[in-house]
Amino acid sequence: MFSAEFWTMGLCWTASLLASYWQLFPIGIAGRCDVYPRSETPRNFRTRLVCIVTGTTSGLGAAAAFALSKEGFCVVLVGLSSELLSKAMEDIREQNKDAHLKGFVVDLSSFRSILEFKSSLEKWLMDSDMHSSIQLLINNEGILATSARPTAEGYDQMMGTNYLGAFFLTKLLLPLLKTSPVGSRIVNVTSFTHRAVFGAQINEDIVTGKCFFRSKEYPCARIYQYSKCKLEFPPSMFSRLSLNWRPLSHAVL
Numbered sequence: 001m002f003s004a005e006f007w008t009m010g011l012c013w014t015a016s017l018l019a020s021y022w023q024l025f026p027i028g029i030a031g032r033c034d035v036y037p038r039s040e041t042p043r044n045f046r047t048r049l050v051c052i053v054t055g056t057t058s059g060l061g062a063a064a065a066f067a068l069s070k071e072g073f074c075v076v077l078v079g080l081s082s083e084l085l086s087k088a089m090e091d092i093r094e095q096n097k098d099a100h101l102k103g104f105v106v107d108l109s110s111f112r113s114i115l116e117f118k119s120s121l122e123k124w125l126m127d128s129d130m131h132s133s134i135q136l137l138i139n140n141e142g143i144l145a146t147s148a149r150p151t152a153e154g155y156d157q158m159m160g161t162n163y164l165g166a167f168f169l170t171k172l173l174l175p176l177l178k179t180s181p182v183g184s185r186i187v188n189v190t191s192f193t194h195r196a197v198f199g200a201q202i203n204e205d206i207v208t209g210k211c212f213f214r215s216k217e218y219p220c221a222r223i224y225q226y227s228k229c230k231l232e233f234p235p236s237m238f239s240r241l242s243l244n245w246r247p248l249s250h251a252v253l
């Protein structure tokens, strides 16, 4: 019970949370907050604004999808399970019958699935007479795994889902965000726990999660913290990852 992981979560995460509150405190006092002008569709834009929210079958993602549908966005819901996605869309429509929704089943821990999503999304945008761009991408999906599992491509599941998947999706959708005739935005849902990571040397072993497998016990707290960091992704690694669809010969587990 009192393992290193236990103390990491108990002490470091409490300190990280307090540091986050400390940072937000002056903003709360001053009442200063950047507001994204999102509720009105600009006049020169004749179709709906499109936003993509990942991890929409529960929690923050489901709440964000509902709120954005109320703002008039066409919301693209991304989830792992088709049943849960249908249920999430039903729930939104119950409270907002005018909601414009589209669901896609995507496993964000799989590069192949993300690539397929990009093609399906582009086809849907074309078929549905929408502008071929998106205005908002919210990378919200996330897991806190307590045991080791590899992704389809052989990376650590938590790094694969929380970090590599979000990064890869963003990279693929960047052209659609850039061609938006109105301002577009990317929101990454991270966690206060990333504050517990100090002076990380960024390398392939960290971003793929391989370096964490040297210890006997699965260091779930440490991996979660890293997966929520704004780690700089080495550009050379992106081309290697995206072109190599075969399971890696040096699988993590």
Ligand SMILES: NC(=O)c1ccc[n+]([C@@H]2O[C@H](COP(=O)([O-])OP(=O)(O)OC[C@H]3O[C@@H](n4cnc5c(N)ncnc54)[C@H](OP(=O)(O)O)[C@@H]3O)[C@@H](O)[C@H]2O)c1
Residues within 6 Å of the ligand: 054, 055, 056, 057, 058, 059, 060, 061, 078, 079, 080, 081, 084, 106, 107, 108, 109, 110, 140, 141, 142, 143, 161, 189, 190, 191, 192
């Ligand atoms: N809740 C908190 O206290 C807290 C604190 C700090 C940060 N966060 C971050 O906030 C985000 C949302 O948290 P939450 O509490 O709302 O979590 P949640 O309720 O567990 O929702 C996570 C969502 O991500 C989806 N997901 C998981 N793996 C996926 C994959 N491989 N491909 C596609 N979707 C996947 C889940 O789908 P399934 O349900 O089908 O698995 C679920 O819809 C996460 O990134 C989390 O790390 C949360």
